[in-house]
Amino acid sequence: MTSSAFTTxxxxxxxxxxxxxxxxxxxxxxxxxxxxxxxxxGKSTLxxxxxxxxxxxxxxxxxxxxxxxxxxxxxxxxxxxxxxGPCLPLDxxxxxxxxxxxxxxxxxxxxxxxxxxxxxxxxGLNEERFRYLGDFSTGMKQRAKLAQAIxxxxxxxxxxxxxxxxxxxxxxxxxxxxxxxGGFGINVVVSSHVLRDIERTxxxxxxxxxxxxxxxxxxxxQQSEGxxxxxxxxxxxxxxxxxxxxxxxxxxRGRTLEISVxxxxxxxxxxxxxxxxxxxxxxxxxxxxxxxxxxxQHGERR
Amino acid sequence: xxxxxxxxYDLGYEPFEGERxxxxxxxxxxxxxxxxxxxxxxxxxxxKIMPFLLLFVALVPPIVAVGVGFLLPAxxxxxxxxxxxxxxxxxxxxxxxxxxxxxxxxxxxxxxRKDGVLSMLASRPxxxxxxxxxxxASLATVVGxxxxxxxxxxxxxxAGTDPEGLFQGFINAADTLPKILAVAGVYTIAxxxxxxxxxxxxxxxxxxTASYLAVMIALTAFAEAIVQxxxxxxxxxxxxxTPINTADAANIWIFxxxxxxxxxxxxxxHPAFGIVALVVFGSAxxxxxxxxxxxxx
Numbered sequence: 001m002t003s004s005a006f007t008t009x010x011x012x013x014x015x016x017x018x019x020x021x022x023x024x025x026x027x028x029x030x031x032x033x034x035x036x037x038x039x040x041x042g043k044s045t046l047x048x049x050x051x052x053x054x055x056x057x058x059x060x061x062x063x064x065x066x067x068x069x070x071x072x073x074x075x076x077x078x079x080x081x082x083x084x085g086p087c088l089p090l091d092x093x094x095x096x097x098x099x100x101x102x103x104x105x106x107x108x109x110x111x112x113x114x115x116x117x118x119x120x121x122x123x124g125l126n127e128e129r130f131r132y133l134g135d136f137s138t139g140m141k142q143r144a145k146l147a148q149a150i151x152x153x154x155x156x157x158x159x160x161x162x163x164x165x166x167x168x169x170x171x172x173x174x175x176x177x178x179x180x181x182g183g184f185g186i187n188v189v190v191s192s193h194v195l196r197d198i199e200r201t202x203x204x205x206x207x208x209x210x211x212x213x214x215x216x217x218x219x220x221x222q223q224s225e226g227x228x229x230x231x232x233x234x235x236x237x238x239x240x241x242x243x244x245x246x247x248x249x250x251x252x253r254g255r256t257l258e259i260s261v262x263x264x265x266x267x268x269x270x271x272x273x274x275x276x277x278x279x280x281x282x283x284x285x286x287x288x289x290x291x292x293x294x295x296x297q298h299g300e301r302r
Numbered sequence: 303x304x305x306x307x308x309x310x311y312d313l314g315y316e317p318f319e320g321e322r323x324x325x326x327x328x329x330x331x332x333x334x335x336x337x338x339x340x341x342x343x344x345x346x347x348x349x350k351i352m353p354f355l356l357l358f359v360a361l362v363p364p365i366v367a368v369g370v371g372f373l374l375p376a377x378x379x380x381x382x383x384x385x386x387x388x389x390x391x392x393x394x395x396x397x398x399x400x401x402x403x404x405x406x407x408x409x410x411x412x413x414x415r416k417d418g419v420l421s422m423l424a425s426r427p428x429x430x431x432x433x434x435x436x437x438x439a440s441l442a443t444v445v446g447x448x449x450x451x452x453x454x455x456x457x458x459x460x461a462g463t464d465p466e467g468l469f470q471g472f473i474n475a476a477d478t479l480p481k482i483l484a485v486a487g488v489y490t491i492a493x494x495x496x497x498x499x500x501x502x503x504x505x506x507x508x509x510x511t512a513s514y515l516a517v518m519i520a521l522t523a524f525a526e527a528i529v530q531x532x533x534x535x536x537x538x539x540x541x542x543x544t545p546i547n548t549a550d551a552a553n554i555w556i557f558x559x560x561x562x563x564x565x566x567x568x569x570x571x572h573p574a575f576g577i578v579a580l581v582v583f584g585s586a587x588x589x590x591x592x593x594x595x596x597x598x599x
Contacts (some may be wrong), residue, residue, distance in 0.1 A: 053424050053599065067332050073427045075323050079448070081425030086418035103331030104426040106322035115318060122315065148422055153318035158425075184315040 002065030005156055005187045006050055010059035013045055013211075020045040021211040023059065028189070028206060030070045034198030035191040037208035043191040046208070047158050050189075053082055064155055069228045077106060080149035081155035083190075084164060087145055090134030093146055095124055097133060099150050105152030113153050123147045123177060127204055139170035146177060156187040157160070163197055175201055228259035230270055231283040238277035255282075272273065325427045329436045332428065336440025339413075340406040352405055352534070357448060360398045364452040366418055368459030375463050376377065384460045388453060388478055388485075389557040394548055395449045396489045400546070402448055403441065407497030408510035410437050412547045416505055420598055430595040438498065442490045449486040457482070481556050488552045492545035492580050495587035502594045522546050522565075538569035542579035552577050 002028050011024040016282045021042045035043045036118050048054040052072030061068045076218050089097055099109075107115060123143040128136070130247030133144060142162065149157050162178060163171045178201045181188050192198055199219055200203060207214040232239055236255050243250055243259055246269050251258040261269050268286075274281060323330075342349035371384045414420050423433060436471050457475050464471025504510035525544040528537045542548060547565040553571035554561045566576050 051425050073325055073429070076427045077322060077423065080424070082422040083418065085421065089343050089417050089419050091349065091413065091546055093344070100335050101422065102333060103335075104423060104428065105316065105330045106324045106327035106427060108323065108327070109319060110319065111320050118316060149425075152322075175590040180315075185317060215569055 002062075003029060003068040004060060004062070004065070005033060005189065008046075008059065008061045008289045011046075011049065011056050011061050012058035013042075013049060013054060014057045019211055021049075024213050026206065026213055026216045028204060030187045031204055032202040033204040034195075034202035034219070035189055035206050035208070036193065036195060037214075038193055038199055039069040039242050040210070041208040042211040043195075043208055044160055045211075045216065047081070047160055047189070047191060050075075050261070051079065051158065052076065054065075078155040079086060080105075080152065080154035080186075082145045082149040082157070082159045082162055084160040086141070087148065088133040088141060089137075091132060092135075093130050093132055094120060095129040095143070095145075098129075098147055107152050112151075115153065119151045122150075122284045124173070128272070136185075139163050139167065139173070141175070142166055142170065142174060148175070150181065150186060154186060156189065157181065158189045158191070160191045161193075163194065164189060171197075205282075227258055227286075228270060229256055229258055229283065229285045230268050230274075230281060231256045233280040236279070237274050239279045242273035242276045243269065248273070277289045303323045307574045325432065328426050328428045329432050331434060332423070332436040333440050334538070336410055336437050337443060340409055340441060340444050348362065353402065353444075356398050356402050356405075357451075360395045360448050360452055363394060364455040364459070365392075368455055368462075371459050374546060377396055383543035384456055384463060386476070386557075388456060388482065389554050391452050391456060392449060392485050392489070392553045392557075396493075396549060396553065399448045399489055400443045400493050402443055403497040403514075404511045404514045406441055406444065407494065407501040407514065408504065408507040410441055411498065411501040412505060412507050415598065424599045427599075430599040431592055433599060434498070434588070434592055434595050438494060441494050441497070445490050445494060446486045446540060447464050449489055450482060451584055453478075453482040453486075478557075485510045485553045485556050488548050488556070488577055491584040492549035495584040495591070496545065499587045502591045518546060526565060538571065541565045541571055542576060543578065543583075545583075548573075548576035548580055552580070 007027045008024040011021060012019065013021040024046070024225060026214065035046065037043050042219065045054065049056050050068055052068050052075060053068060059271065068075060077121055094098070095116055098120060099112045100114050102112035103109065104174050111264055117126070117129070120126050125140060125143055125147065129138060132253060136144060141277065142165070146159070159178065159224050166174055171177055175197060178188060178190060188202070190198060190201060203219050205217045205218070205219050230236075230239065232255050236257055240250050240252060240257055243257070246261075247263075248259050248261045248266070248269055259266060305327045338344050341353045342351075343530065367387065371382050371553040374380055374382050392580060414423070420433075421424060424433065457478060460475040460478075461468055461471030464474055466474065495515065500514040501510045504513060522544045525542075525547065528534060528540040551561060551564045551573045554564070561567060566573055
């Protein structure tokens with residue numbers, strides 16, 4: 001069994017004269033991976049190529065060790081896909097559709113029925129299983145979309161903007177479900193432009209910008225590097241002095257300090273300085289927590 | 303107080319460890335979904351009305367004919383001979399099959415595109431050819447059934463009213479069975495591919511249905527105008543462009559009759575050429591629909 005979820009080798013794709021992906025060359029390990037980028041960055045195009053729906057203009061890609069061009073049907077037998085747009089037949093009940101979705105992945109009828117029931121329970125739609133999908137709310141539709149993507153117990157599932165259009169509680173529920181998928185042995189690739197969703201659910205990130213690879217690596221690495229924001233309840237001066245003595249660079253804006261360190265973990269440095277100064281803090285947050293910040297960091301390095 | 307305690311069991315996640323039938327299973331699932339869809343099965347009640355109304359209309363005439371055939375056997379005075387009526391009933395059920403195709407082809411293809419189900423199917427072990435082929439098979443099965451069921455009623459009616467007895471009746475009527483299958487195939491190839499092409503080009507079911515019927519009628523009117531009303535050199539071959547007339551002429555020919563008033567007869571074209579033309583046009587239209595779907599899946 002290959003250790004990578006997918007790989008790309010000088011992968012490129014163009015829609016006519018418009019290049020969507022430029023010579024991507026990277027490997028993503030199994031686990032939960034976030035595919036991050038602004039709209040038009042090439043995330044959906046990459047997923048389409050990995051599913052064998054689009055043929056790359058240049059280069060190649062593998063999914064679970066299989067070539068996307070030559071072994072398309074084999075790949076599709078073991079992956080699931082939750083598209084960003086609609087994918088539900090509005091005139092069918094959730095249960096009927098899930099049985100159909102499992103059948104289209106090659107599951108026998110009895111197993112398809114059992115899996116449909118189990119997965120509807122898993123995504124919290126068991127009570128709604130005999131309702132028509134056209135009568136579902138946006139949140140329920142998103143959960144039904146996730147259910148069809150995993151009903152056949154895929155080895156790898158691609159989730160394209162799974163939290164799009166959800167209210168805060170629906171978003172939390174969806175993120176909880178995505179987190180749980182890893183525990184079921186399902187490898188996950190989540191495409192999103194909301195970095196916080198990726199940080200919460202994934203352990204690896206692939207950042208795309210205008211079809212080029214900006215960065216790929218473990219999420220923890222992203223969080224430990226860069227700078228942090230510290231807001232104190234009282235005068236920040238003692239903490240600032242302790243941080244300066246520890247070798248940190250500080251930019252002060254009122255009671256908020258933007259802190260960065262040349263070496264070591266910035267959070268460890270801040271913790272020690274706060275303890276040393278005996279300060280009370282209101283907030284400690286990474287400055288690289290937004291997509292824009294990370295783009296700026298990696299964009300400047302390019 | 304009770305010392306009984308409750309327990310919550312997390313059933314967890316059960317991975318599927320059985321055998322996956324891959325592409326074969328996927329095609330089977332799409333095929334049976336297609337049959338359910340065109341008949342409105344597992345859908346709201348109003349979706350069942352048209353298909354079953356048309357099936358009812360297709361079945362009533364042969365039921366009545368067979369009933370009358372039993373009351374007034376062929377040998378009696380004013381008796382009805384059920385043998386030899388196959389072509390007439392095919393002409394009626396062919397028309398009903400065309401109406402059914404007009405409704406069912408859009409129902410099979412448009413919601414999958416409009417509701418985005420194609421994007422789900424595109425991630426399954428299916429090719430565009432698998433998808434269209436199985437959808438075609440679903441519609442062909444139901445359209446074929448619309449035409450074969452009335453004929454089977456006639457077949458049993460013929461056998462049951464045969465003066466030589468039921469068993470000999472089956473033997474006497476048996477030669478109609480391959481003809482029934484052949485004519486059902488001719489009507490299917492005449493009507494279904496065009497329905498698929500029209501449905502692949504429209505995003506609204508009602509417009510697709512109306513467009514399909516309009517194209518069928520327009521082709522017939524155009525061919526009649528060219529063949530019967532003009533002296534264009536080689537214009538008689540335009541008669542082959544009309545699926546309705548061609549299928550009807552082939553139907554009569556296969557059952558051993560002839561219709562000197564048909565458009566093909568007026569154009570002096572043998573019905574066998576008509577069948578070849580239907581197969582060629584049907585294949586070309588199917589390839590066009592496949593080309594459309596290669597860009598979608």
